[in-house]
Amino acid sequence: MERGKTFIISGPSGVGKSTILHKLFERRPNLYFSVSATTRGPREGEVDGKHYHFTSAEDFKRMIGEDAFLEHAEFVGNYYGTPKRYVYEAMERGEDVILDIELQGAIQVHEKMPEAIRVFILPPSLEELERRLVSRGTETAEKIQGRLTRAKVEFESAHTYDYIVINDDVEHAVSELDAIMTAEHCRAADRAVKF
Numbered sequence: 001m002e003r004g005k006t007f008i009i010s011g012p013s014g015v016g017k018s019t020i021l022h023k024l025f026e027r028r029p030n031l032y033f034s035v036s037a038t039t040r041g042p043r044e045g046e047v048d049g050k051h052y053h054f055t056s057a058e059d060f061k062r063m064i065g066e067d068a069f070l071e072h073a074e075f076v077g078n079y080y081g082t083p084k085r086y087v088y089e090a091m092e093r094g095e096d097v098i099l100d101i102e103l104q105g106a107i108q109v110h111e112k113m114p115e116a117i118r119v120f121i122l123p124p125s126l127e128e129l130e131r132r133l134v135s136r137g138t139e140t141a142e143k144i145q146g147r148l149t150r151a152k153v154e155f156e157s158a159h160t161y162d163y164i165v166i167n168d169d170v171e172h173a174v175s176e177l178d179a180i181m182t183a184e185h186c187r188a189a190d191r192a193v194k195f
């Protein structure tokens with residue numbers, strides 16, 4: 001059985017990562033979404049244990065002390081981290097792991113797992129990103145400004161990733177991500193075919 005691969009999906013808040021990943025899961029079997037721990041409060045419709053493990057700052061610090069995270073980072077006033085154990089277990093089961101994480105976390109994972117594939121999702125423009133953040137209606141105007149400021153910093157690192165997908169049309173973006181994952185499974189190094 002082929003071991004699963006880990007895919008890091010980054011991109012500015014509001015670019016459409018959750019929307020794209022939701023549709024990707026309908027297309028690809030054998031995917032494991034790594035549920036992060038966060039100190040941010042749940043948005044309407046978010047389910048504890050499915051979208052995030054909603055955690056107190058004390059519990060988050062305890063988990064850091066227990067070395068429970070593959071990576072963790074602060075993002076616009078809250079802490080986010082990837083519980084380590086489940087990522088390795090899923091790969092051993094042959095499942096591909098999806099990490100929806102921001103830039104600092106991606107750098108940490110790249111150091112520990114250089115074989116993880118990094119995909120950066122870009123919006124068609126900064127104006128469209130702002131429009132999406134406002135229309136989602138989940139953050140205050142102040143929080144939206146904080147996320148947009150962070151987005152401008154993140155854009156500058158997009159070129160350090162292995163792939164860039166522009167989320168203009170959702171279906172098109174999902175198809176590109178799907179194709180990237182398929183191509184990564186066709187690498188000669190992984191196709192140990194002997195003649």
Ligand code: ADP
Nearest residue numbers: 013014015016017018019132136167168169170
């Ligand atoms: P993220 O997970 O990156 O923060 P979301 O998936 O929550 O972003 O998307 C932010 C908002 O933008 C949502 O309201 C979503 O419906 C919308 N959206 C996502 N992709 C597109 C797209 N290609 N065109 C227009 N709106 C989009």
Ligand code: 5GP
Nearest residue numbers: 013036072073075080081082100101102105
């Ligand atoms: P949101 O609050 O919009 O759900 O997420 C904010 C940012 O945190 C997004 O860029 C998302 O990718 C990132 N994020 C979510 N979970 C994690 C995590 O476990 N670690 C890191 N480093 N970033 C995360």
